[in-house]
Amino acid sequence: MLEGNRVSRISVRGFAVVSATAVTTVGAVVGVASGSTGQPSQEAEATASDSTLLADIPAGQQAQVQTSSLKQQAQTQAIAADTAAQKSAEESARKQAAEDAVAKQQAAQDAKEAKEKAEKEAKEREAAKKAAASRSATRDASDFASQASYSVAQVQSMARQMVPSGQFQCFSNIVDHESTWNYKATNASSGAYGLFQALPGTKMSSAGADWQTNPATQIKWGLGYMNDRYGSPCEAWSFWQANNWY
Known part of the structure; x- marks a missing residue:
């Protein structure tokens, strides 16, 4: 034992x-x-x-x-x-949260850039469309035979055939305020002349030597001026309304 x-x-x-x-x-x-x-x-x-x-x-x-x-x-x-398992899980969770935050931020930035690009392209297309419409006149000044004189109705008829339909009302508003469609209207104090009260009137010679007597030549010049300076007659009319001149 x-x-x-x-x-x-x-x-x-x-x-x-x-x-x-x-x-x-x-x-x-x-x-x-x-x-x-x-x-x-x-x-x-x-x-x-x-x-x-x-x-x-x-x-x-x-x-x-x-x-x-x-x-x-x-x-x-x-x-x-x-x-050990808890520590590993916490580290994995922190890493995943950081990756998710970066991905979310990048997605937001990509969405913002895509939106800005789309808006820019839309504006460019619209501007090009307006410019093309404002410049695509049906007839040119040379298509009209010269006359000794023209009535207001005849001048307006020429303008309707030369100015794009979508821009005509704006074009007409400016002419109404500037000369009431009198292609020989003269400002006694400043010397401004014609349908658009060009100052000096000789500016319109760039459209034709007969600028003083041919309303079609004046219309051609006025339409070109509005397109070149403002983009279209309607843009010119918007400026006129804000400033009482263009």
Whole structure:
């Protein structure tokens, strides 16, 4: 019996030392995972030393002590694994959030640029359309035979055939205010002349040498002036309304 007790005490003591060493090792791993550095502490050594006392525990209670030690090891390992997994998950979440923020910002910038480009292209198309419409006269001044004189109705008829239909009303509004369709209208104080009160009247010679007597020549000049300076008769009329001149 004495010899059997010695074997039991030695076996149990060996198991206790192994168990304590395992606990100490796990504790060291946990310490490293938590950011600790250096050698195992005196507490760990004390634990290893104290574990030899397991042999002094009655045989009936040794199984409980051994089971408790194994459970502690398992719990320590589980806590270390959970901590590492949580840290990894948090890092992945931060990385994903940063990537999502960058992608969202880039998408917003791309959408803004696309919108600005579309608006710019739409404006350019509209401007080109207006310019083409304002310059596409049905007839030219040279298409009309010269006469000694012209009535207001005849002058207006010429204008309708020379000015694009979509621009005629604006064109007519300006002529109404400037000369009431009198192609020989003269401003006594300034010398402005003709349907558009050109100042000086000789400006209209660029459209034809007969600018003083031919309303078709004056219409050609006036239409060209509105297109070149304002883009169209309607744009010229908008300016006239704001300034009472053009």
